[in-house]
Amino acid sequence: PKEIFLKDYKFPDYYFDTVDLNFSLGEEKTIVSSKITVCSRVEGSSSPLVLDGHDLKLISIKVNSEELKDKDYHLDSRRLTISSPPTGTFSLEIVTEIYPQKNTSLEGLYKSSGNFCTQCEAEGFRKITFYQDRPDIMAKYTCRIEADKSLYPVLLSNGNLIEQGDLEGGKHYVFWEDPFKKPCYLFALVAGQLESRDDIFVTRSGRKVSLRIWTPAQDLPKTAHAMFALKAAMKWDEDVFGLEYDLDLFNIVAVPDFNMGAMENKSLNIFNSKLVLASPETASDADYAAILGVIGHEYFHNWTGNRVTCRDWFQLSLKEGLTVFRDQEFSSDMGSRTVKRIADVSKLRNYQFPQDAGPMAHPVRPHSYIKMDNFYTVTVYEKGAEVVRMYKTLLGSQGFRKGMDLYFKRHDGQAVTCEDFFAAMRDANDADFANFLLWYSQAGTPIVKVASSYDAEARTFSLKFSQEVPPTPGQPVKEPMFLPVAVGLLDSTGKDMPLLSVYHDGSLKSFTSNNQPVYSTVLRVAKKEEEFVFHDIIERPVPSILRGYSAPIRLESNLSDSDLFFLLAHDSDEFNRWEAGQILARKLMLNLVADFQQKKPLVLNPKFVHGLKSILCDSSLDKVFIAKAITLPGEGEIMDMMEVADPDGVHAVRTFIRKQLASELKSELLTTVENNRSPEEYVFNHSNMARRALKNVALAYLASLEHEELTKLALHEYRTATNMTEQFAALAAIAQNPGKTRDDVLADFYNKWQHDFLVVNKWFALQAMSDIPGNVENVRNLLNHPAFDLRNPNKVYSLIGGFCSSPVNFHAKDGSGYQFLGEIVAQLDKINPQVASRLVSAFSRWRRYDETRQTFAKAQLEMIMSANGLSENVFEIASKSLS
Ligand code: HT7
Numbered sequence: 080p081k082e083i084f085l086k087d088y089k090f091p092d093y094y095f096d097t098v099d100l101n102f103s104l105g106e107e108k109t110i111v112s113s114k115i116t117v118c119s120r121v122e123g124s125s126s127p128l129v130l131d132g133h134d135l136k137l138i139s140i141k142v143n144s145e146e147l148k149d150k151d152y153h154l155d156s157r158r159l160t161i162s163s164p165p166t167g168t169f170s171l172e173i174v175t176e177i178y179p180q181k182n183t184s185l186e187g188l189y190k191s192s193g194n195f196c197t198q199c200e201a202e203g204f205r206k207i208t209f210y211q212d213r214p215d216i217m218a219k220y221t222c223r224i225e226a227d228k229s230l231y232p233v234l235l236s237n238g239n240l241i242e243q244g245d246l247e248g249g250k251h252y253v254f255w256e257d258p259f260k261k262p263c264y265l266f267a268l269v270a271g272q273l274e275s276r277d278d279i280f281v282t283r284s285g286r287k288v289s290l291r292i293w294t295p296a297q298d299l300p301k302t303a304h305a306m307f308a309l310k311a312a313m314k315w316d317e318d319v320f321g322l323e324y325d326l327d328l329f330n331i332v333a334v335p336d337f338n339m340g341a342m343e344n345k346s347l348n349i350f351n352s353k354l355v356l357a358s359p360e361t362a363s364d365a366d367y368a369a370i371l372g373v374i375g376h377e378y379f380h381n382w383t384g385n386r387v388t389c390r391d392w393f394q395l396s397l398k399e400g401l402t403v404f405r406d407q408e409f410s411s412d413m414g415s416r417t418v419k420r421i422a423d424v425s426k427l428r429n430y431q432f433p434q435d436a437g438p439m440a441h442p443v444r445p446h447s448y449i450k451m452d453n454f455y456t457v458t459v460y461e462k463g464a465e466v467v468r469m470y471k472t473l474l475g476s477q478g479f480r481k482g483m484d485l486y487f488k489r490h491d492g493q494a495v496t497c498e499d500f501f502a503a504m505r506d507a508n509d510a511d512f513a514n515f516l517l518w519y520s521q522a523g524t525p526i527v528k529v530a531s532s533y534d535a536e537a538r539t540f541s542l543k544f545s546q547e548v549p550p551t552p553g554q555p556v557k558e559p560m561f562l563p564v565a566v567g568l569l570d571s572t573g574k575d576m577p578l579l580s581v582y583h584d585g586s587l588k589s590f591t592s593n594n595q596p597v598y599s600t601v602l603r604v605a606k607k608e609e610e611f612v613f614h615d616i617i618e619r620p621v622p623s624i625l626r627g628y629s630a631p632i633r634l635e636s637n638l639s640d641s642d643l644f645f646l647l648a649h650d651s652d653e654f655n656r657w658e659a660g661q662i663l664a665r666k667l668m669l670n671l672v673a674d675f676q677q678k679k680p681l682v683l684n685p686k687f688v689h690g691l692k693s694i695l696c697d698s699s700l701d702k703v704f705i706a707k708a709i710t711l712p713g714e715g716e717i718m719d720m721m722e723v724a725d726p727d728g729v730h731a732v733r734t735f736i737r738k739q740l741a742s743e744l745k746s747e748l749l750t751t752v753e754n755n756r757s758p759e760e761y762v763f764n765h766s767n768m769a770r771r772a773l774k775n776v777a778l779a780y781l782a783s784l785e786h787e788e789l790t791k792l793a794l795h796e797y798r799t800a801t802n803m804t805e806q807f808a809a810l811a812a813i814a815q816n817p818g819k820t821r822d823d824v825l826a827d828f829y830n831k832w833q834h835d836f837l838v839v840n841k842w843f844a845l846q847a848m849s850d851i852p853g854n855v856e857n858v859r860n861l862l863n864h865p866a867f868d869l870r871n872p873n874k875v876y877s878l879i880g881g882f883c884s885s886p887v888n889f890h891a892k893d894g895s896g897y898q899f900l901g902e903i904v905a906q907l908d909k910i911n912p913q914v915a916s917r918l919v920s921a922f923s924r925w926r927r928y929d930e931t932r933q934t935f936a937k938a939q940l941e942m943i944m945s946a947n948g949l950s951e952n953v954f955e956i957a958s959k960s961l962s
């Protein structure tokens with residue numbers, strides 16, 4: 080397979096002005112005709128015109144209405160090359176035949192539950208017709224679709240519906256026109272038996288936009304929340320960024336077979352059903368929140384991605400990092416900022432940090448790829464969003480908004496680069512960003528050490544930073560990064576001290592903001608070693624460093640446990656309050672893992688129990704905050720901090736601490752459950768979700784004790800629950816412990832929900848993720864369950880993905896978990912390479928484990944690599960994992 084490099088980017092020799100597509104959808108085959116107005120970039124250029132094409136049957140090709148002869152073009156399995164096209168502007172007409180019914184890759188045009196739909200990002204358009212399939216080719220599109228009227232009564236594409244009518248033989252047609260130039264990855268088509276929930280949004284300039292969410296008729300009642308989310312997102316983008324929707328129609332279609340979450344095609348977003356459909360009985364609070372975030376995310380792409388797009392796929396974070404940042408801010412404004420920040424940082428730590436420390440580590444803007452699909456990663460998305468957040472931290476809200484305004488003013492209608500975004504932020508604010516651009520080019524998570532010291536005589540408090548970015552594949556040596564570090568200092572009563580001045584780099588800087596004292600400041604750390612000295616500090620403070628997690632780094636401080644307990648109790652920055660508890664928990668867990676490995680008895684530090692008890696009993700705190708603060712760091716996070724990851728040790732320790740906490744805080748936890756039962760009606764708002772979150776965490780702790788009366792309590796909660804959030808949490812609490820109750824309740828749940836495929840996926844995931852010893856056999860059996868289907872990505876992610884997230888079973892010492900995944904990947908690669916390559920990533924950090932596990936995992940990777948007809952997707956991940 081060929082590797083593609085950012086440094087090799089070349090402007091195209093030919094641009095496309097207009098593209099007129101015509102689809103004749105059939106049961107055996109689909110005929111696609113395209114008519115493109117082509118113009119050469121360089122006057123009189125006679126370079127060949129190379130079009131991408133994959134799995135296409137070429138029927139005919141005409142230039143300026145003349146059929147091309149065989150000698151005028153060359154066709155291979157990936158390209159159609161027209162050797163000497165005319166100079167200036169000319170028309171190109173191509174007819175191809177495709178077979179969507181056989182397309183199991185879910186890329187290009189395919190069928191999902193009897194309906195036609197498309198997925199063109201990143202490089203799927205080449206599976207529809209021959210084209211320059213790259214985002215810097217932006218053209219205006221029309222799309223005519225004809226199909227059988229009874230099978231496909233609804234025919235959708237981008238833009239405005241211009242014409243429709245009946246044809247002979249029970250067929251009908253529609254004609255769509257999109258007035259905005261777009262890259263082909265934003266093209267979409269949907270055809271099928273769908274109905275819509277309709278609504279209207281009036282923009283701030285008074286335009287009426289028709290909103291339609293399309294699903295099969297029986298699912299329509301479950302689209303109310305998605306419609307609410309869409310209208311909220313439209314309003315938010317106007318209020319916060321001054322961005323209005325630009326067409327009179329906005330469509331969303333929900334499909335059950337989809338490789339990712341959703342796709343932002345211009346005015347025709349296509350969504351994985353699980354991110355549209357919700358009712359209180361079938362969807363959890365987490366589902367409701369995910370729907371809000373993803374509906375927002377895809378809508379926000381209309382400006383950040385569609386109106387201004389990427390020059391090439393290396394720039395993916397330009398649209399994805401920025402749009403994730405925007406959806407994070409949207410969700411924060413709709414709920415609790417701290418809770419959202421905690422969730423986002425946890426995601427970064429649990430998924431992106433491991434990627435940054437493994438063989439697939441890549442910069443936010445990768446330097447090369449074999450298959451672009453493999454770079455829709457947590458690094459590009461989540462770390463990319465952190466990079467955008469740092470601009471805001473450095474510039475403040477107003478400065479950031481000025482930068483965004485300038486970005487749109489300069490680049491509307493263009494395909495641009497990450498430097499263009501950087502330049503807009505810098506120029507709009509006349510800012511000095513030092514070497515900030517390194518965030519785009521250097522992979523790896525910076526490790527930042529900070530040592531604090533107080534000089535009582537001089538009344539100064541010093542913070543000494545030193546930073547190091549670990550080597551990553553292809554980048555053995557790194558330069559220091561530019562880090563915005565938000566800091567506050569707590570006095571002995573727990574209050575923020577006023578910050579008067581700081582000495583740094585040879586000069587003393589005074590803080591004042593409108594003559595008001597400053598209580599928090601952002602230090603600009605840019606060197607390998609750097610010291611900041613705060614003046615006029617009258618007592619030894621406890622520093623709160625990296626408030627709000629102001630930079631995506633691993634921070635190591637010399638704060639003592641008592642400092643951390645103090646921050647946990649008092650920090651005005653709620654994020655750092657939570658963080659202090661997590662640091663304490665991580666230390667504690669690592670120490671106990673060492674004890675476990677040395678076969679010492681495990682003993683839980685009473686101070687830790689006491690700290691969590693005070694949080695649990697503090698009625699002034701937000702309930703989700705309490706729920707998050709009493710939740711231990713995940714097993715992956717702890718394994719990540721070990722020299723050699725020990726899944727069994729970490730699991731044993733986490734289970735021990737949970738049980739110990741449950742036993743010591745039993746009466747508080749029982750009160751928590753009692754006091755936080757939901758009233759009948761389900762409401763998706765912060766206070767209700769907070770109540771449910773806290774109750775569910777408490778119930779899970781209690782059920783872990785395996786006492787009969789507590790199992791009964793969980794069973795009672797399961798039976799009386801009136802919403803999925805509580806019903807599923809009770810089921811999960813019971814399912815922690817093997818036995819008859821578990822088996823009965825799991826069977827009951829399936830019987831109740833077997834008609835709802837999204838709920839059945841939860842049931843698959845719960846069983847797959849179980850820590851019950853030897854669970855691989857149960858998961859193997861579930862592969863044969865009538866509700867399971869390897870062709871449906873959601874089911875695969877629930878069952879196989881769920882299994883890989885169980886440290887004890889996936890990493891079972893006998894290699895059974897690895898063997899299971901190896902077999903599945905080999906099978907799945909023939910059906911859907913994108914999904915197969917996502918799964919194979921579970922092997923990528925195999926070198927982190929002991930020798931026995933390494934041998935088993937390596938053998939599976941080698942087996943996968945030796946498969947006949949291996950996809951480029953899986954090849955890239957498996958080969959990089961082995962190298
Ligand atoms: N921009 C969308 C990306 C996407 C995608 C990429 C590769 C393969 C399938 C895909 N489906 C959607 C989603 C987003 O980030 O908004």
Ligand code: ZN
Nearest residue numbers: 376380399402
């Ligand atoms: Zn996106």
